[in-house]
Amino acid sequence: MNEYNFAYLDEQTKRMIRRAILKGLAVPGYQVPFASREMPMPYGWGTGGVQVSAATLTPEDTFKVIDQGADDTTNAVSIRKFFENTAGVETTEETEKATVIQTRHRIPEAKLREDQIIVYQVPIPEPLRFLEPRETETRKMHSLEEYGLMHVKLYEDISQHGAISTAYAYPVKVSDRYVMDPSPIPKFDNLKLEMDAIQLFGAGREQRIYAVPPHTKVVSLDFEDYPFEATKANHPCDLCGAEDSYLDEVIMDDAGNRMFVCSDTDYCRSRREVGHVGRLAKEDAA
Amino acid sequence: MSTRTQFSGGFQNAPVDAAHAFRAAMTVMARPGEIRHLTGGQPPEPLSVAAETLLLTLCDPDTKVHLAGAADTDAVRHWLTFHTGAPLSAAADADFAVGTWSELGPLSTYRIGTAEYPDRSATLIVECDDLQQAGAVLRGPGIKDTARLNLPDVAALQANAALYPLGCDFFLTCGDRVAALPRSTQISLEV
Numbered sequence: 001m002n003e004y005n006f007a008y009l010d011e012q013t014k015r016m017i018r019r020a021i022l023k024g025l026a027v028p029g030y031q032v033p034f035a036s037r038e039m040p041m042p043y044g045w046g047t048g049g050v051q052v053s054a055a056t057l058t059p060e061d062t063f064k065v066i067d068q069g070a071d072d073t074t075n076a077v078s079i080r081k082f083f084e085n086t087a088g089v090e091t092t093e094e095t096e097k098a099t100v101i102q103t104r105h106r107i108p109e110a111k112l113r114e115d116q117i118i119v120y121q122v123p124i125p126e127p128l129r130f131l132e133p134r135e136t137e138t139r140k141m142h143s144l145e146e147y148g149l150m151h152v153k154l155y156e157d158i159s160q161h162g163a164i165s166t167a168y169a170y171p172v173k174v175s176d177r178y179v180m181d182p183s184p185i186p187k188f189d190n191l192k193l194e195m196d197a198i199q200l201f202g203a204g205r206e207q208r209i210y211a212v213p214p215h216t217k218v219v220s221l222d223f224e225d226y227p228f229e230a231t232k233a234n235h236p237c238d239l240c241g242a243e244d245s246y247l248d249e250v251i252m253d254d255a256g257n258r259m260f261v262c263s264d265t266d267y268c269r270s271r272r273e274v275g276h277v278g279r280l281a282k283e284d285a286a
Numbered sequence: 287m288s289t290r291t292q293f294s295g296g297f298q299n300a301p302v303d304a305a306h307a308f309r310a311a312m313t314v315m316a317r318p319g320e321i322r323h324l325t326g327g328q329p330p331e332p333l334s335v336a337a338e339t340l341l342l343t344l345c346d347p348d349t350k351v352h353l354a355g356a357a358d359t360d361a362v363r364h365w366l367t368f369h370t371g372a373p374l375s376a377a378a379d380a381d382f383a384v385g386t387w388s389e390l391g392p393l394s395t396y397r398i399g400t401a402e403y404p405d406r407s408a409t410l411i412v413e414c415d416d417l418q419q420a421g422a423v424l425r426g427p428g429i430k431d432t433a434r435l436n437l438p439d440v441a442a443l444q445a446n447a448a449l450y451p452l453g454c455d456f457f458l459t460c461g462d463r464v465a466a467l468p469r470s471t472q473i474s475l476e477v
C-alpha cells in the first residue's frame with residue numbers, strides 16, 4: 001500500500017471533505033457543496049460514498065460495504081478491495097464487526113451501535129430535484145422551508161394510486177427543518193434513520209455531502225389520514241425464515257416460480273448459522 | 287531536545303494523525319457534550335494541543351484563520367503558515383478562529399452563513415481553562431435526551447442557536463481534550 005497516500009485521496013482533498021462533513025453534522029439534512037474529485041471508478045458507482053469513507057477511515061477501522069444489502073456484489077467487492085489496497089484496513093462482511101459501513105441503497109437489519117458510522121452512496125441528493133430541476137430554485141425552497149411541492153407530489157400519489165406509491169428514496173424531514181433524500185433506500189428502512197450511529201451521505205457526481213447525527217429526529221413525510229407505512233413483501237425469507245427483514249424477489253425459472261430472500265446477506269447468513277430454516281433452504285443447500 | 291523552531295510541531299505521520307484527529311473532531315461534533323482526546327504535534331505557546339491539532343487537521347490554503355488575542359503571536363503565525371499555508375484574516379472573514387472566549391470577541395463579528403448556504407459560517411476554536419460535562423443542559427441532534435457541558439457564555443451561545451440554521455459552530459478545547467457545540471444544539475440552564 002506504499003504506492004498510495006493513506007486512503008487514496010491527498011490530504012488537502014480530505015481536509016476539504018472533512019470540513020464539509022463537520023458543517024453537514026452541524027446542520028443536519030442540509031446539503032453541503034464540496035469539490036468532488038474524479039475517482040478511479042465511474043460516477044454512479046459510489047464515488048461520493050468512497051470519498052466520504054476515505055476522509056473518515058483510520059487504519060484501525062474495520063470496513064464493510066454493502067450493495068442493496070449484499071456484501072458479495074460487484075460494487076461492494078470492488079469498493080472493499082479498493083480500501084484494502086489503498087488504506088490497508090481490515091474488511092468484514094459482518095455488520096457486528098464493522099466500524100465503518102459504506103452502503104448503497106440499504107440500512108443493515110442489525111441495529112447499529114454508537115461506535116459505528118454508516119456512509120451512504122447517494123445518486124441524487126436533492127429530494128426536490130424531480131419536482132424542480134433548477135438548483136437555484138431548490139436552494140431557495142430549502143432556505144424558505146418551502147416544501148409544499150413535496151406534499152403535492154405525495155398527494156398526487158394518493159389521488160392516482162390510492163396510496164403513497166413512493167417506495168424508495170422516500171423523503172424525510174430532519175430535525176424539524178430540512179427535507180432530505182435518504183438515498184434510494186426502501187421506505188422499509190426509513191424507521192431506522194433514527195439510530196445510534198453517525199450517518200454520512202456522499203453524492204459524488206452531484207458534489208454534495210450531508211449528515212444525520214445520532215439520535216436525530218427523522219420524520220417520513222405523510223398525511224394524517226394516509227400515515228407513513230414501512231412496507232415489505234408479505235412473506236418470510238425462503239432461506240432463513242425471517243419475517244422482519246426486507247426481502248428481494250428472485251425469479252427461479254420461466255414457469256412463474258419465485259422465492260423471497262433477505263436483501264441483507266449478512267443478516268440471512270447469521271440467522272441460518274444459528275439454525276433458522278426457511279421454506280426453500282434445503283433445496284438451496286442441495 | 288533541540289530548540290523549538292517554526293518548523294517544529296507538525297504531524298509526524300500526517301495522513302494517519304489527521305485521520306485520528308478528524309475522527310475525534312467528527313465524533314464530538316456529532317455528539318455535543320462528548321469529550322475526546324486530541325493529540326498530534328507540539329503546539330507553539332499559547333495554543334493547546336487540541337486547538338493545534340484541529341488547525342493542522344482542518345486548515346489549509348483554502349481556509350482563512352483568525353488568531354485572536356494572545357494566540358496572535360509571531361510563533362503561532364509562523365507555525366500556522368509553515369504547516370498549513372492558511373492565510374490569516376480578520377474575524378469578520380474567518381473560516382476558523384482560535385482564542386479564548388473573551389479574546390474571540392462578540393459573536394456578531396463572525397460569519398454565520400447565508401440562508402441558501404448556511405455552511406459558509408465560521409468555526410470557532412475556543413480555548414477553555416476547564417472542560418467538563420457539567421453546567422448548561424444541551425438538547426438536540428446528536429444527543430440522547432440531554433447532555434451537559436460547561437459553556438463559556440450561555441446567553442451568547444443561546445442567541446447563536448436561535449439563528450439556526452445559520453450561526454457559528456464551536457470546538458471547545460482544554461489541553462488535549464475537545465468537545466463541540468454545533469449551532470443545532472439547544473441550550474438551557476435547567477433540565
